[in-house]
Amino acid sequence: MTSTSARETRIVADPDVPLVRITREFDAPPEKVFRAHTDPELVARWQGPHGMETRMEHYDCRTGGSYRYVHTRDGEEHAFHGSFHDVRPAQLIVQTFTYDGMPDDVALERLVLEELPGGRTRLTATSLVDSFEGRDAFLASGMETGVREGYERLDALLAH
Template sequence: MSEATITTPAEREIRIERVFDAPIARVWRAFTDPELIAQWWGRGNTLEIVRMEVERGGHWRFVEHGPDGDHGFEGRYREVTPMERVVQTFEWDGMPGHVAVETAEFTDLGDGATLLTTTSLFHTAEERDGMLHSGMGVGLRESYAALDKLLAGLS
């Protein structure tokens, strides 16, 4: 288990790298199976999967039910290459019209470990900075801790 590394390699990008102690097939499944993603994506809060069509052009929508209210997120899948890569748009209901493009790349490190690299491209540097200062790091760590527990229990 490792900590996520968050960097800003370009003016409008956030890059996150994290190694998971699980084979690539297990990590891929946790990201593409609605029943599994509901168990970790919402930081431990109840996550309603309204729609999750994991295919090019498919729509996804999640609603997180937390102590501070409900938060909706959605987007469209632009590319789905099994066990390798997912490219999707990402929009939070709280900031309509501010759409990021997220690319998740899955790398088999051998010995049952997987590197997940996520790059988010924002429309402007200000939108990127707004995301960085939104508390995303805390939410990311909470979600990835929940994912670690889920991955350890999957076979």
């Protein structure tokens, strides 16, 4: 079992560029963490905050693929879409990310999986937007809660 601090989701706004960096460790090997990020059925089970359901409209996680999904709760809907630019099994996913509610704010995201001793994985994700205002709006949107709670849900999924 990992200490609480190692499993903490760290979300940091870079002071020099409009970028958010997320780091998190998981008690599973990179292959399993990668599959949970690329298999649409698995992604739908963990992504987003507690109490939200994810409806996949399409999710083709491969270099050149694209996605669109909708988070729903009590009639409320939040849709997201983007393109996968580079997908390398158990290592890397580079994609764009757009929230339909803010269509002019497109993030370039890079997710890196690093193998740790004991069959564990460190995930480092960066989201770069075109302005500090866009980055701050991204953070103010509740993204932090969704990321933290989603990774808690991912822990449970990876435990099986």
